[in-house]
Amino acid sequence: MESINYREEKKHPAAVHGKYRSASNSPYRKLTGWFKKKKKGTEASRHARRAYKNLPQVSFSMTVLVLTLIFLFLPLIVITVFSFNSGKALVWNSFSLEWYYKLFFHSERLWHSFINSLIVAFVSAFIAVVMGTFAALGVQWYRFRGRAYIQTVSLLPMVLPEVVIGMSMLIFFSALNIPLGFFTIISAHITFCLPFVFLLVLARLEEFDFSIIEASRDLGATEGQTLFKVILPAIFPAILSGFLMAVTLSLEDFVITFFVSGPGTTTLPLYVFSMVRYGISPVINALSFVMILGTMFIAFMLRNLLKGIAASS
Amino acid sequence: MKRKEVRSLFYSFPMGAWFTVFFVVPLLIIASYSFMKKGLYGGVVFERSFYAYVQLWSADYGILFFRTLWISVLVTFLCIVIALPAGYAIARSKHQLFFLFLIVIPFWTNSLIRINAWIAILGNQGFLNSLFKRLHLITHSLPLLYSRTSVILVLLYMSLPYAIFPIFSAIDKFDFSLLEAARDLGAGKTQSIMVILLPNIRAGIITAIIFTFIPVFGSYTVPLLVGGKGSYMLGNLIVDQVTKIRNWPLASAFSVLITAFSTMCVIWMMYISIKQEKKQKRKG
Numbered sequence: 260m261e262s263i264n265y266r267e268e269k270k271h272p273a274a275v276h277g278k279y280r281s282a283s284n285s286p287y288r289k290l291t292g293w294f295k296k297k298k299k300g301t302e303a304s305r306h307a308r309r310a311y312k313n314l315p316q317v318s319f320s321m322t323v324l325v326l327t328l329i330f331l332f333l334p335l336i337v338i339t340v341f342s343f344n345s346g347k348a349l350v351w352n353s354f355s356l357e358w359y360y361k362l363f364f365h366s367e368r369l370w371h372s373f374i375n376s377l378i379v380a381f382v383s384a385f386i387a388v389v390m391g392t393f394a395a396l397g398v399q400w401y402r403f404r405g406r407a408y409i410q411t412v413s414l415l416p417m418v419l420p421e422v423v424i425g426m427s428m429l430i431f432f433s434a435l436n437i438p439l440g441f442f443t444i445i446s447a448h449i450t451f452c453l454p455f456v457f458l459l460v461l462a463r464l465e466e467f468d469f470s471i472i473e474a475s476r477d478l479g480a481t482e483g484q485t486l487f488k489v490i491l492p493a494i495f496p497a498i499l500s501g502f503l504m505a506v507t508l509s510l511e512d513f514v515i516t517f518f519v520s521g522p523g524t525t526t527l528p529l530y531v532f533s534m535v536r537y538g539i540s541p542v543i544n545a546l547s548f549v550m551i552l553g554t555m556f557i558a559f560m561l562r563n564l565l566k567g568i569a570a571s572s
Numbered sequence: 573m574k575r576k577e578v579r580s581l582f583y584s585f586p587m588g589a590w591f592t593v594f595f596v597v598p599l600l601i602i603a604s605y606s607f608m609k610k611g612l613y614g615g616v617v618f619e620r621s622f623y624a625y626v627q628l629w630s631a632d633y634g635i636l637f638f639r640t641l642w643i644s645v646l647v648t649f650l651c652i653v654i655a656l657p658a659g660y661a662i663a664r665s666k667h668q669l670f671f672l673f674l675i676v677i678p679f680w681t682n683s684l685i686r687i688n689a690w691i692a693i694l695g696n697q698g699f700l701n702s703l704f705k706r707l708h709l710i711t712h713s714l715p716l717l718y719s720r721t722s723v724i725l726v727l728l729y730m731s732l733p734y735a736i737f738p739i740f741s742a743i744d745k746f747d748f749s750l751l752e753a754a755r756d757l758g759a760g761k762t763q764s765i766m767v768i769l770l771p772n773i774r775a776g777i778i779t780a781i782i783f784t785f786i787p788v789f790g791s792y793t794v795p796l797l798v799g800g801k802g803s804y805m806l807g808n809l810i811v812d813q814v815t816k817i818r819n820w821p822l823a824s825a826f827s828v829l830i831t832a833f834s835t836m837c838v839i840w841m842m843y844i845s846i847k848q849e850k851k852q853k854r855k856g
Contacts, residue, residue: 303749304747304748304749318661319657320657320658320660320661320664321661321665323654323657323658323661324657324658324661324662324671327654327658327732327736328671328674328675330729330732331674331675331678331729331732331733332674332677332678333693334678334686334689334690334692334693334729335677335678335681335686335689337689337692337693337699338685338688338689338692341692341699348697348702349692349695349697349698349699349702350702350706389586390586390587390590391587393582393583393584393586393587394583394584394586394587394588396583397581397582397583397584397585398584401583401584403581403584405584405588406584408588409584409587409588409591412588412591412592412595412596413587413591414838415595415834415835415838416591416595418782418783418786418834418837418838419786419790419830419831419834420786420787420789420790420791420807420830420834421787421790421792422790422792422807422810422811422827423790423810423827423830423831423834424595426602426810426811426814426823426824426827427598427599427601427602427827428594428598429814430598430601430602430605430814430820430824431594431597431598431601433615434601446594447594449590449594450590450591450594450595453587453590453591457587507680510682511680511682511683513682513683513684513793514792514793517811518814527682528682528684531682531684531685531688532684532793534688535684535687535688535691535797536797543685543688544692546685547681547685547688547689550681550682550685551677551681551685554677554680554681555677557680558673558676558677558680559673562669562673563669565669565672565673565676566668566669566672566741566744568676568737569672569737569738569740569741570737570738570741
């Protein structure tokens with residue numbers, strides 16, 4: 260009896276002070292924590308939610324979800340499998356990396372357009388993040404004339420079809436005699452990225468504790484110091500995800516860029532379009548897999564915001 | 573107070589100015605262009621004319637409009653029918669973020685890459701036809717691609733995530749104890765979902781409808797790349813009128829129509845969500 264007690268006592272403190280006692284520290288928890296969500300709602304609703312979650316998982320809705328996921332992934336899987344196929348036919352021949360070799364060593368124009376895309380994406384995402392963050396700060400913390408206008412007008416570019424936005428910008432630039440090129444592409448990309456950055460930062464600011472700012476002002480910080488030393492670091496995750504989101508959207512866009520690009524400013528989607536439209540080379544399959552991997556990487560970086568993105572899209 | 577207003581301008585002014593110059597002004601320009609005469613070699617002649625709006629009423633454009641409308645309504649309907657159970661399953665799952673992650677991957681992959689993948693699957697020498705031939709089910713390739721069915725299929729593929737996300741977040745906020753109460757009070761499974769769940773997530777469903785319907789209504793690349801002659805849509809018409817035929821007033825008139833329609837949808841959506849918020853506040 261004594262010995263058991265002794266063992267238990269001995270085990271207990273070790274477990275409490277052990278390396279992985281704190282839940283967020285253990286490697287397993289880190290792994291699963293990547294896809295965990297915070298608990299929300301009242302106790303009753305939490306219990307109900309848990310009860311519903313503990314129901315058997317094979318249900319009608321789960322079946323639909325699994326079928327939907329198969330439908331969504333089928334094309335991606337097919338294209339990935341055939342990117343490793345030798346020969347051009349869509350019948351399995353043998354494993355080969357020839358299309359990857361061609362993609363990485365014999366596609367100068369493709370990589371050139373990719374560099375164009377990167378320049379456009381990073382420049383426009385940077386400008387969109389700066390403007391969107393400041394606008395969100397202003398809208399969240401101040402009441403001023405034109406506030407409703409800004410809120411409405413920042414929602415519309417998300418909803419209007421791309422064809423209309425692209426066409427109106429093309430006509431706008433040609434009415435002002437602005438030559439089509441990097442400037443027009445970047446300003447168009449800023450326009451359609453801004454709403455997303457603005458909404459992401461605004462959502463973060465809404466749960467921001469205002470007393471922190473009051474504390475910093477009480478301790479004698481100027482408004483500028485408060486902004487750069489307190490507010491911006493606190494909302495930095497939202498700013499970073501806004502930036503990544505803007506980069507993703509910019510790299511993805513075809514229709515608007517199609518309207519406002521000039522000769523010599525081919526972006527990657529424009530190049531892919533010409534590949535799809537005029538004769539398909541399996542190099543595009545290899546490129547597809549590389550781009551799917553890139554998307555997975557970005558989605559993984561933004562995993563904790565997926566719920567927020569789902570709510571705002 | 574006055575000082576505060578000046579300072580707030582410094583924060584929000586750049587974005588407000590940006591949207592005014594690069595979004596509102598271009599829309600105003602096309603609105604005014606739609607009331608002008610077509611130039612001989614593209615562009616416009618600065619003369620007032622309602623001809624573009626008269627042209628809208630021709631039979632060809634009418635057929636095109638109703639075809640686009642029909643495809644958009646069908647795709648939206650299918651999306652909602654699939655997204656409701658799928659969103660419900662995600663919201664109820666223990667692995668929400670994992671499922672969202674899975675849905676976001678095809679959603680964020682370049683749309684042309686996805687269209688190309690469908691061409692590879694459905695084409696005459698594509699994956700499905702090759703597979704069927706291997707299995708000796710068919711001797712000649714089935715014309716799966718370049719039809720209205722393929723356009724609808726690929727549009728459905730493209731817009732499913734748009735429908736799943738808002739429906740998921742609406743169901744996720746839904747208080748499941750209500751559903752339990754309904755079941756305790758003797759409602760059947762279907763009945764409790766129809767009477768309790770669906771009305772409570774109405775705002776999410778409307779958002780899903782709008783975010784599916786509008787992009788499909790203005791779609792350009794999908795009908796261009798996987799469609800045939802019978803699936804030319806409004807988006808294709810606008811692009812061709814701008815870049816090939818160069819009838820800017822007509823293209824502008826169509827854009828004005830779509831813009832007005834989309835704006836109405838947004839106002840409707842905001843109205844519904846404000847109403848729901850008020851209702852919830854009254855309850856809470």
